[in-house]
Amino acid sequence: MKLRRLLVVSTLPMLVSVAAPIVAHAQTTEPTVKTGSTGTAVTTLQKDLNSLGYSVGSVDGDFGPKTLTAVEKFQRAHGLTVDGIVGPATWAAILKSLNGTTTTKSTSTTKPASTTSGAPTTQTAEPTVKSGSTGTAVKTLQKDLNSLGDSVGAVDGDFGPATESAVKKFQTAHGLTADGIVGPETWSAIQKALASGTATKPASTTKPASTTKPASTTKPAPTTSGSPTTPTTEPTVKSGSTGAAVTTLQKDLNSLGYSVGTVDGDFGPATESAVKRFQTAHGLTADGIVGSATWSAIQKALNSGSFTKVDLRYSAPSSINANSINTFLSKNGSPMTGLGQSFISAQNTYGVDANYLVSHAILESAWGTSQIALAKNNLFGYGAYDANPGDDAGMFPSDAYAIEFQAWEVRNNYLNPGGSEYVSPTLTGMNVNYATDPNWASSIATLMNELASSSGSSVSDYTQYPSSTSVPQPNSNVEPVYDLNGATGTTQANAYYGGVPYYPSTSAGISDMFIATLQNGSSGEDVTKVQTYLNAQIGAKLTVDGQYGPATAAAVKQFEAKHGLKQDGIWSYSMWTTYITGSAPTIPAGQSVQVDEIEQGMAGPYVVPWYHITNRGWVDSQYVKFTNVYRVAVRNQTSTSTSIPVYSSSDETQQIATLHNGDFVVAKSASATNGFYEIQVSTQAYDSSGGGTPLTGYVSSQVASLTAQQ
Structure with missing residues (x-):
């Protein structure tokens, strides 16, 4: 799911979701399977x-x-x-x-150039092809050239005169040697053109040239007086059609929230399915054939707006409320049912469209059924490295907190002008730095469309970007915290500090705590800090990219020689504390401490919670073992019955709070007494430094159980 950048604002380091390719098992030649199949x-x-x-x-x-x-x-x-x-x-x-699966991890401030504009169809590793070549690489080339407007005619895998002519036209238009030979340079240019959506000639001879209007994925929000992407003069297309008109159709359907997947100019099953859904939604005959009536309806829909162009800083319409969200989630069998108010509260606090938050959580967590969502309250994929997503994914103290954190993160870094990843406050804008998958925005738009439709509204009820109205300001820009009531833990030993170092803020701890020895091959914020220091101290002229390569190692050796240290090119803990951060105060290992708050953060490359130790400061949670904190879990965690009532300690018939599956609570033990667990919780203020209200109550053992949180 992409290079998705998730940056913690201000002094916190980046949380980046990267679509690192993984080994694919499935092949398109696999046999059709369905219920009852085996093997x-x-x-x-x-x-x-x-x-x-x-x-x-x-x-x-x-x-x-x-x-x-x-x-x-x-x-x-x-x-x-x-x-x-x-x-x-x-x-x-x-x-x-x-x-192209998306996982979240910490990375350096640099990224591959291609990740800024999505994953293209072609790869620069394709073999060189020319006149007379045949095979899959030629088919890929032909599809890509067709989608870019350089028509080769039939996609047949045969590099004939038409393909050679199209290649030469493309090369000429992109300043390359027009020799008709497709080597690394031409493949790279095709990759770049696909990623940017730039055609080298008009997409269709029956409509104005592309220079007279922007492509559908990059055009300003449609207005009643503007030109739509799809003129009604487009030719009729249907299953099996290829070419520029299909490319236009696919872009427009994606923009409208009817995802076709890859925009490849090939009218396949996914495109036909999207067309039929669009036709059904607009009262047309759902035959999958795009003739004048369907083109006209698409044109009209584009003039009404697009979910990929919705300004996400505005609240969703009133039809999107806690009840309609829960109804939608329940109908789709999602264990996120019951979190409707959490999505609305995040919208109201941080000024982020609740429909977007719901849809994004659905996409990332498979409707709340993914293992990291169930095991770690991680609805948005933070820290789930491809190599070991289950273990590496970050733990959140509740689903509601994960939603609040996402809203805070997105508003500050992606939706606010001047934010570290800001392009525009829309799905299309976010897609640039949040996702290498070019279909990320349209996938979420599709889900937003579904939720809106189920709630009796449409895209016309949403504010398109740019808007003539004043943008509403969020009620808070402070990172949310999770309040605990009576939590205790024991400090653990740390290889470098002995005990547990503590800091005045999470951001200070993330920045200053030494996590591991830095050497050739290391990366991340710590490396960035060392590179900056070496440039200032010895004029190393290093590129500050967070990548510890030979140049950084050589500069470290030069620094070591200057200070009479062993010249091994390794940045050690003693060098870190002596020259960069100074020594941090520590809590000895084995000491009992009280934890009153949790905040999400980083530890080196990993996404981890940070705990606030009463009267001390913030510590990396990896070095504190809870002694009385539990996760409350319903019996069937993949069902829609995942809300947990909490009853008063003085009147067991009076409900005083509602928890959700996976929430952190404090308890004396995991054993029930007379069918009830006595727990301590706190109402969650999230953005309030004053904290929530402590509560003591009971949870029925018939509804849920307690599991120790280590």
């Missing part, structure tokens, strides 16, 4: 769905109810026909997702 293809399917966050449970090669549910959720999220049957279109979508 290796089902095993492959189950492994792939699990790795993508659509949990099927155990991988047993048996296509049962859990696998069916996971398939349907995957199909819905990717704009496919939701029939639970895994045929060529679904296999292809799985393969594509595996090669």
